Amino acid sequence: MPLKKKRPALHAVTVLALLAGSTYLTVELRKDEQDKTPTVQAVTDTPDLTNGTGQSDGKQKWERLRNPDRSVLRTEGGKVIATFTDGARTATLSGPSRTFAEPTNTKSKVVTDNWVRLMPENWRQGAEKEKWFKDWFKQYAGSEEDDIFAFAFQYVEGAPVKKDDEGIAYAGDASFGPLNPNGSEGNDLREEESDFFDYLGIPYTFRDGTTIQPEAKRARAIDCSGFVRTVFGYRARFPLMANDLSGDGLPRTANGMARGKVGAPVIPLKGVTPADRPKTIDVVQPGDLVFFKLDARTKQRLDHVGIFLGHDGEGHKIFISSREEVDGPTIGDKSGTSRLDGNGYYASALRSAKRL
Numbered sequence: 001m002p003l004k005k006k007r008p009a010l011h012a013v014t015v016l017a018l019l020a021g022s023t024y025l026t027v028e029l030r031k032d033e034q035d036k037t038p039t040v041q042a043v044t045d046t047p048d049l050t051n052g053t054g055q056s057d058g059k060q061k062w063e064r065l066r067n068p069d070r071s072v073l074r075t076e077g078g079k080v081i082a083t084f085t086d087g088a089r090t091a092t093l094s095g096p097s098r099t100f101a102e103p104t105n106t107k108s109k110v111v112t113d114n115w116v117r118l119m120p121e122n123w124r125q126g127a128e129k130e131k132w133f134k135d136w137f138k139q140y141a142g143s144e145e146d147d148i149f150a151f152a153f154q155y156v157e158g159a160p161v162k163k164d165d166e167g168i169a170y171a172g173d174a175s176f177g178p179l180n181p182n183g184s185e186g187n188d189l190r191e192e193e194s195d196f197f198d199y200l201g202i203p204y205t206f207r208d209g210t211t212i213q214p215e216a217k218r219a220r221a222i223d224c225s226g227f228v229r230t231v232f233g234y235r236a237r238f239p240l241m242a243n244d245l246s247g248d249g250l251p252r253t254a255n256g257m258a259r260g261k262v263g264a265p266v267i268p269l270k271g272v273t274p275a276d277r278p279k280t281i282d283v284v285q286p287g288d289l290v291f292f293k294l295d296a297r298t299k300q301r302l303d304h305v306g307i308f309l310g311h312d313g314e315g316h317k318i319f320i321s322s323r324e325e326v327d328g329p330t331i332g333d334k335s336g337t338s339r340l341d342g343n344g345y346y347a348s349a350l351r352s353a354k355r356l
Helices: 008-019 131-140 148-152 196-200 224-235 254-259 345-349
Strands: 060-065 070-075 080-085 090-101 109-118 169-171 264-267 289-292 304-311 317-323 328-330 350-355
Touching: 090 148, 109 148, 109 304, 148 224, 148 304, 196 224, 224 254, 224 304, 224 317, 254 289, 254 304, 254 350, 304 345, 345 350
Parallel strands: none
Antiparallel strands: 060 070, 070 080, 080 090, 090 109, 264 350, 289 304, 289 350, 304 317, 317 328
């Protein structure tokens, strides 16, 4: 496995708990919006996949596309049912439709048939002919096992607590961070720097041998980059760095993720000024990391990161991220709607996107 914890027994039981399945695959906008506990959304259609071998059988065909360089699998009628990007482990597959919502903080909801998963290796041209991919695709084509989106929504407000066999809560409503004694509403109200091991409350040993202890005041908290590391790293098993400088894997901060070598840039970073806002964002696909410049005090550093989900019910491009205003992961509207299009707070601050 790419990650190593100080408590090896915890690793085994946690993985077993995750593989046992989850009833919290989706979140539905409910009639009583005062009820903050998400409910399960029934599957509304079936996957448009006819084989699980990764090979064309006359009904599916492979095609190469550019900008970014990628391989797509299409149905006989031309519908894209899977996308694999060169240099990235993230794959987007078609599957049963799901609805994700967060009624406590927004009326927006995302209905999608996209399932975002990590492959065991980076994609490269021709990988569809390799055994590792055929085995992986056979397992996950049409699978309803928890994916990146399911993981992400297991930390929004009202998400139920999930515990492993040792009683460690690995999912459930997450905070952004502890209250900042020198902050105020709209001005650093909560402290940053809460990572996944703080949320878990356990020490963690990274691939480079660095062990970091959790801070008690940060229990059940993850900041924006900590949320991404929780979803992609701790849950989906993408390698993680202890910081932005040492080792290999996903860096600690939004700036480190955006500027680091890991992943495939889909909207290259040109700069951090308003003039550097991307002229088009059509290239982003579900599962991409999106990076923002929100605070002038961080100078040349990017200071926020989220996960692109797709389109909401009104056709807007929507993302999820952990924010101090809502105190945790959200697709909410407080202090700015979670949209990449238009000229809103976050849309205007978007600077780049990357596919892990």
